[in-house]
Amino acid sequence: MKIVIAPDSFKGSMSSVEAANSIEKGILRAFPEAETILLPVGDGGEGTLDTLVTATKGYTVPVCVKGPLGDMVKAEYGILGDGETCVIEMAKASGLALVPASQLNPLKATTFGTGELIKKALNDGFKSFILALGGSATNDGGAGMLQALGLKILDESGEEIGVGGAELIRAATIDTAAFDARISECKFLIASDVQNPFIGPEGASHVFGPQKGASPKDVEFLDTCLSNFAAVTERATGVHLHDLPGAGAAGGIGGAFQAFFPSEMRRGIDVVIEYTRLNQLVEGADLVITGEGKVDFQTASGKTPMGVAQAAQFKNIPTIIIAGSVGKGIESLYQHGVVSVHSIINKPMELAEAMEQACELAESTAEQVVRSFFYQKELLVSEVGSN
Structure with missing residues (x-):
């Protein structure tokens, strides 16, 4: 048998x-x-990197990056057995597990470290990426990741805003001049089973904010912050994130990928099934x-x-x-x-x-x-x- x-x-x-x-x-x-x-196996959330690397006999690359609250953490990205595909699991750099329950703060938490992981992989020459979304401690719409890759998010006076979800209320314009040009030459497969929009009652802040430490008042404020960032993003890219399915994944980082990266979103388990060859096994x-x-x-x-x-x-x-x-x-x-x-x-x-x-x-x-x-x-x- x-x-x-x-x-x-x-x-x-x-x-x-x-x-x-x-x-x-x-x-x-x-x-x-x-x-x-x-x-x-996994469904695109935590553990996806280990699943794909193990199944394909790949390896991992250790990287020190900024954690959700700005402290340095030990993270890693994976390389599949083909030697060409890079797997980045955002929870490794920006995950809930990296923050003690008493310190959870989606108003300040940032995805900057996830951007640093991508930048390190770009520096190492990789052009094909699988991004596993899930288990994030953040609600910054992926802004921190974008900032780590050179995107400038400016306020009304032309000054760069800080990191964290609360800072997005200050966003007025976006300057893409220094955004890493190598991204346009890459392909990004986004593994996520979340179909929530960017904002609104079913959006990132309302649905996932509370589990990241957001109070009811925080939830409303964070939704307003993401709404402002969505409007600024639309003016810069033409992409209407507000009600876009999947844009609310992992605190809105799904929307950042859809607006600024050459990306495709697929159900996480389908990505895992394909790369682990479950159908054949x-x-x-x-x-x-x-x-x-x-x-x-x-x-x-x-x-x-x-x-x-x-x-x-x-x-x-x-x-x-x-x-x-x-x-x-x-x-x-x-x-x-x-x-x-x-x-x-x-x-x-x-x-x-x-x-x-x-x-x-x-x-x-x-x-x-x-x-x-x-x-x-x-x-x-x-x-x-x-x-």
Whole structure:
């Protein structure tokens, strides 16, 4: 039997690699002879760089850049196995995980470090980029990234504004004269499953601002700041960011890419599936197992388990999802090749305990899942053969 194991990370408890290894242990405990293919994946957010580099046998390049609040942080960019494609995960330079919860401040947080990563890769000669958006601590519309690459955002008096979302209220004009000319010679594939517009009730500030530390008052102010920046950007580029789908991704950096870069936006999981060759690797498999920390109604909107299940369904291969927790609204998943969804929680326990034991719980759940699945499969074959 051949089983493909393609989970996302279980945030806070297991990386996608740890989840895949745990699931494999459970499978081999039940069926030591099984052929397992491990393919840790992601949906374009945190962990995407590691997924793509590992799957393609690439490597990473360490870089010190400015973090979200201006302090220097150790980041990296990845090079795929082709030696030509550069992967930049904005969370490495501008992510939530880099800021203590007590210091989160989207009014001041900047994407400057993400721009520094791009500049370093340009200096190293790369022209083909994959940008993984997600997990950002920022709400600056990508302005910091643009500033790091030479774009000047000026106020009414012609002075450059500072960094951070709050500074965008001062933006009046944009000077592109010093914007890195090499960008126009490159191609940027933006991996993101966020379709939110730049501003408004469904925009970056209202939907994602609170999780980055924005108060209700901050949210309204940040939306006004982004609205002003969108107007200034439109005058400079002709691109109307305000209600553009995907422009609100990662605090509005999705809009910066659409306005100032030769870019294409695609669903994150589709990018990962393409570059990890999942469609080829599932050929001939009897079962695909995927998973993530929480599976609920949002999973069907393009998160990892959904993308993996759709790829497997195209080959008529069933998919089982293993999750840290299972919420409401999972019924739609059954229309896309998912045969069952299982929580790894096997008894009443506190969240902290569950997260600490996640690897063991995933291993145990995987063992029981495959025992049941293949027993039922053999039973069905026997019944058909006896008729």
